[in-house]
Amino acid sequence: MSPTNALPGLQDLTTPALLLDLDRVERNxxxxxxxxxxxxxxxxxxxxxxxxxxxxxxxxxxxxxxxTASTLAEVEYFAAHGYRDITYAVGIAPQxxxxxxxxxxxxxxxxxxxxxxxxxxxxIATIAxxxxxxxxxxxxxxxxxxxxxxxxxxxxxxxxxxxxxxSPRLGLAGVLTHAGHSYGAADRKEMVAIAEAEREAATRAAxxxxxxxxxxxxxxxxxxxxxxxxxxxxxxTDVRPGVYMxxxxxxxxxxxxxxxxxxxSVLTTVIxxxxxxQRILIDAGGxxxxxxxxxxxxxPHVGYGLVCxxxxxxxxxGLRVAEVYQEHGMIAVENGFEFATERYPVGTQLRILxxxxxxxxxxxxxxxxxRGDSQRIIGTxxxxxxxxxxxxxxx
Amino acid sequence: MSPTNALPGLQDLTTPALLLDLDRVERNxxxxxxxxxxxxxxxxxxxxxxxxxxxxxxxxxxxxxxxTASTLAEVEYFAAHGYRDITYAVGIAPQxxxxxxxxxxxxxxxxxxxxxxxxxxxxIATIAxxxxxxxxxxxxxxxxxxxxxxxxxxxxxxxxxxxxxxSPRLGLAGVLTHAGHSYGAADRKEMVAIAEAEREAATRAAxxxxxxxxxxxxxxxxxxxxxxxxxxxxxxTDVRPGVYMxxxxxxxxxxxxxxxxxxxSVLTTVIxxxxxxQRILIDAGGxxxxxxxxxxxxxPHVGYGLVCxxxxxxxxxGLRVAEVYQEHGMIAVENGFEFATERYPVGTQLRILxxxxxxxxxxxxxxxxxRGDSQRIIGTxxxxxxxxxxxxxxx
Numbered sequence: 001m002s003p004t005n006a007l008p009g010l011q012d013l014t015t016p017a018l019l020l021d022l023d024r025v026e027r028n029x030x031x032x033x034x035x036x037x038x039x040x041x042x043x044x045x046x047x048x049x050x051x052x053x054x055x056x057x058x059x060x061x062x063x064x065x066x067x068t069a070s071t072l073a074e075v076e077y078f079a080a081h082g083y084r085d086i087t088y089a090v091g092i093a094p095q096x097x098x099x100x101x102x103x104x105x106x107x108x109x110x111x112x113x114x115x116x117x118x119x120x121x122x123x124i125a126t127i128a129x130x131x132x133x134x135x136x137x138x139x140x141x142x143x144x145x146x147x148x149x150x151x152x153x154x155x156x157x158x159x160x161x162x163x164x165x166x167s168p169r170l171g172l173a174g175v176l177t178h179a180g181h182s183y184g185a186a187d188r189k190e191m192v193a194i195a196e197a198e199r200e201a202a203t204r205a206a207x208x209x210x211x212x213x214x215x216x217x218x219x220x221x222x223x224x225x226x227x228x229x230x231x232x233x234x235x236x237t238d239v240r241p242g243v244y245m246x247x248x249x250x251x252x253x254x255x256x257x258x259x260x261x262x263x264x265s266v267l268t269t270v271i272x273x274x275x276x277x278q279r280i281l282i283d284a285g286g287x288x289x290x291x292x293x294x295x296x297x298x299x300p301h302v303g304y305g306l307v308c309x310x311x312x313x314x315x316x317x318g319l320r321v322a323e324v325y326q327e328h329g330m331i332a333v334e335n336g337f338e339f340a341t342e343r344y345p346v347g348t349q350l351r352i353l354x355x356x357x358x359x360x361x362x363x364x365x366x367x368x369x370x371r372g373d374s375q376r377i378i379g380t381x382x383x384x385x386x387x388x389x390x391x392x393x394x395x
Numbered sequence: 396m397s398p399t400n401a402l403p404g405l406q407d408l409t410t411p412a413l414l415l416d417l418d419r420v421e422r423n424x425x426x427x428x429x430x431x432x433x434x435x436x437x438x439x440x441x442x443x444x445x446x447x448x449x450x451x452x453x454x455x456x457x458x459x460x461x462x463t464a465s466t467l468a469e470v471e472y473f474a475a476h477g478y479r480d481i482t483y484a485v486g487i488a489p490q491x492x493x494x495x496x497x498x499x500x501x502x503x504x505x506x507x508x509x510x511x512x513x514x515x516x517x518x519i520a521t522i523a524x525x526x527x528x529x530x531x532x533x534x535x536x537x538x539x540x541x542x543x544x545x546x547x548x549x550x551x552x553x554x555x556x557x558x559x560x561x562s563p564r565l566g567l568a569g570v571l572t573h574a575g576h577s578y579g580a581a582d583r584k585e586m587v588a589i590a591e592a593e594r595e596a597a598t599r600a601a602x603x604x605x606x607x608x609x610x611x612x613x614x615x616x617x618x619x620x621x622x623x624x625x626x627x628x629x630x631x632t633d634v635r636p637g638v639y640m641x642x643x644x645x646x647x648x649x650x651x652x653x654x655x656x657x658x659x660s661v662l663t664t665v666i667x668x669x670x671x672x673q674r675i676l677i678d679a680g681g682x683x684x685x686x687x688x689x690x691x692x693x694x695p696h697v698g699y700g701l702v703c704x705x706x707x708x709x710x711x712x713g714l715r716v717a718e719v720y721q722e723h724g725m726i727a728v729e730n731g732f733e734f735a736t737e738r739y740p741v742g743t744q745l746r747i748l749x750x751x752x753x754x755x756x757x758x759x760x761x762x763x764x765x766r767g768d769s770q771r772i773i774g775t776x777x778x779x780x781x782x783x784x785x786x787x788x789x790x
Contacts, residue, residue, distance in 0.1 A: 011490065014467055014491070014494060014782055014783050014784060015488065015782070016782055017782070017783075048721055048722070070721060070722045071722060072409055090666065090678065090722050090723065091666035091667040091676060091678075091723075091741075092666065093410065093664040093665070093666050093678060093741065093742055094741065094742050095406070095664070095742060096409070099409060116667055117667060117668070117741055119740055119741055120667075120741045120742075123741065123742060142669065142671065146669055146671050146672030146674070147669065147672070147674075147676065147720065147723055147725070148666075148667050148669070148676055148723070149669075151671070180720060269488040269490070270488070271485065271486035271487065271488050271543075272486040272511055272512060272515075272543050273512070274537065274541055274542065274543070274544075276537065276541050276546070277541030277542070279541070279542075281486060281542070281543055283485065283486075283488060286687070286754060287754065287757050288782070290685075290686065291685065291686050291687050291754065292681070292686050325542065325575060326443060326465060326753050326754070326757075327443070327465045327466060327485050328485065328542060328543070330542070345514055346486075346488065346489065346512055346514055346515045346518065347488055347489050347490060347515075347518060358721050359681060359682065359686065359721070362682050362721075362758075363757075363781070364781065365781055365783075386758070386759065386760055387409055387410070387411055387412070387683070388409050388412075388760075389409060
C-alpha cells in the first residue's frame, strides 16, 4: 500500500499494534543513565517491561550490559541475544534450575538468583551440585512491600546467607530489594520516604551480614519511582528500574514523568460510534490495553488510556478509553459526540497511551518503530513473551 | 525428568502454564450442543476464548463447523486449520479487508463481516469491488449493551441493509447481536430478561428488514449466559457462545456453571511465604492470571483466582489469590498461615482457577492436556494469540 521506495506507514499496520517512539525511549534511557551516574550507582535495567534486546542495549548506552529479568523465557531470550550477566529477580522455584543451568551452559551467560528461605537455598544447592553448575545468589530483603524477602533483622537472614556461602556451587551476590509499594505512594514526600526505606533496609541487611563476616559484593535496590525520587543511594551498588524506558500514565500520575515521555503506545482503528452510550468504538480492548487501572486512583480521568492522533502529538483533550471488552475499547467523549463522530470516522487510526505499560506491552510480540511525529515506520523490534524456555532452542 | 516410557507429568512443566482438563471441556461442549438442539438453533461457537482449533472441533462435535472469531489472527489461524465458515464478529475496519481477502483466497474460507454504519458499508463495498472479492455481511444490532450496533428501529438499519444488497460484492448474511451486558446481570431473573431482550431485538430487526422486502438468512445472537438462560429463542437461527467451553469463576458466580465445570486452570509454583503479609507467593501474577476481577462484584472472596491442588480437585478452602503483580501472585490464607507454609513449601505446584478465562487464557500459547485428577500430561494443543495476520504464511 506504500509507494515502493518509501518506508511503510502506520496505515500499513494491522491494528491493534504496539508503537515505540525511538526519540522518547532514547531520551528516557539517557535520563536514567545520567541519574545513576549522579547517584553513584550501577544501572542494571529491569527488562520485564520492555522485553526487548534492542531496548536493553539502549538502556545500557549501546552495549549489552548487566540486566534484570523476571521469567525463564526472558532469561533465555536475553542470553541468546548475547547478554552475559542476568539477574532473575523473582524468587526462584528450585525446579527452574534445570532450565537456567541449560541457559548458562548453552550461551555462556551467568544467571543470578534470588532467595528468601533457608529451605530454598538447600534445594537449589542440591540441584546445583547434581548439575555441577554454579549460580550467584542474592538474598531478597523485604523493605516494606510485604511481597518477597526477609526483613533485615530476621534471624534467618544469617542462616540463609551462611547456607549460600557454604554451598560449593553457590556464591553470595549480595542483597536485593524492590519497594514495589512505591507505586502506591500518595505524593512525592511519601515516595522519597519509601526510596529511603528501600535504601535503608538493603544497606542495613548488608551491614548486618558484613558484621557477621560475610563479603557482600552487591547491594541492589530499585524501581523507577524510587530511583527517580531518592535523595541518596549511599551504600547501594546497583539499581534495577524498568518501566522508565517506556513510561505510562501511571508513572505520569505519580509525577515521575510527563505525558511527552511516554514512549510506547497502541495504534488502534475506529470501528464504530454508539450515540446511545456516546462512545467511539476502537479495535483495542482489554487484551490490547490490559484491564489494569493503576493510574485510576490518582487520575481517574485517564481510564484505560488517553487518546492521541496517529502522529502521537497530544493527547486529545476530552477523550479517554472509558471501558474495555476483550477486543473492543470504548472512547468516552466529554463534549460534542456528534462532532467527534465526524472528526474520527470508521477507519481513523488513533494512538492510545497506556495506563500501565508493563501489562499493555506484554500482549504484543513486536514494536513498530517511529520517531517524533512522523507516521513512517522505520523498523521493527521483536520482543519476548510468555514463560516457556526452549523457544530459542527451537528457533 | 519422567521415566522414559511414561507420559510427562505436571512436574515437567515450566510454570506458569495453562492446563486444560479434557473431561471437562468435552462435557461443557456436549452440554452446549444439547442446549442448542433443545432451543432449535445452530451453534456457531465463538472461539475468542479458547483460540484453539482442537477445542473448536470439540465444540462442533468433532467436525470443523461454522465458527465465530474476534481478530484477524484468529480468522487466519482457523482458516489455515481447515475451518471454512468464519464470522469475524467485531465491527470491521475497512482496511482489514485486504488481509481478509487474502485469507479467503488462500484457504478457500468464507469470512462474514459485521457492520453498523452506512459509511462502513460504502467503504468495504469499494474495497471488495477493487479486490474482486465477495463477503457476506451481518448488520449488527444493539440489543441494550450500548457497544456496537444500531437499535432495531434506527432509520439507518434499512439504509445499511440496502447498501449491502446493492453492492455487487457484498451479500446480506442477516442480523447479529451480542448482549454483552448479560455478564452484569444481578440475578437469574435479570439474565432471563436480557436473553429475551437480545432475542427480541434481533428478531425485531429481522422482521423489519423482511417487511421491507429483504431476505434475512441468519438471525444470530448470544453469549454463554444468555444462551444458558434463554426461555425461548424463537426466530433465532444461530448462537455464538464462547466462554462455556472453558468456564471460569465469573461464570460460576453468575450461576451458569459450577466450579467443577471450569476446564482451564493455571499451574503455578510456590516461590515463597511472607509471614508479615500472611501471604504464600506463587509464580503466576498479573500477566498469567490477568488483572481482571469480573467475578469480584458477586463473589469478592475469589480474588484473582481460587487455589486447587495440582490434581485439580478442590478448590482448597480458605485460600485465594488476593493480589497480583507482574510475575508474583499472593495467596491469602484465611486461617493457619504457619500450617499452610508447612503444607505448601517452596516448589509446591498448585492450580489456579481463573476469575475471567477470556483474559487469562490469552496470555498462553498452548494448552497442556490432562484428564480428571491425573497429573500426567496427555498432549499439548497450540492456540493463537495476538492480532497480526501473516503468521500462518510465515510458518
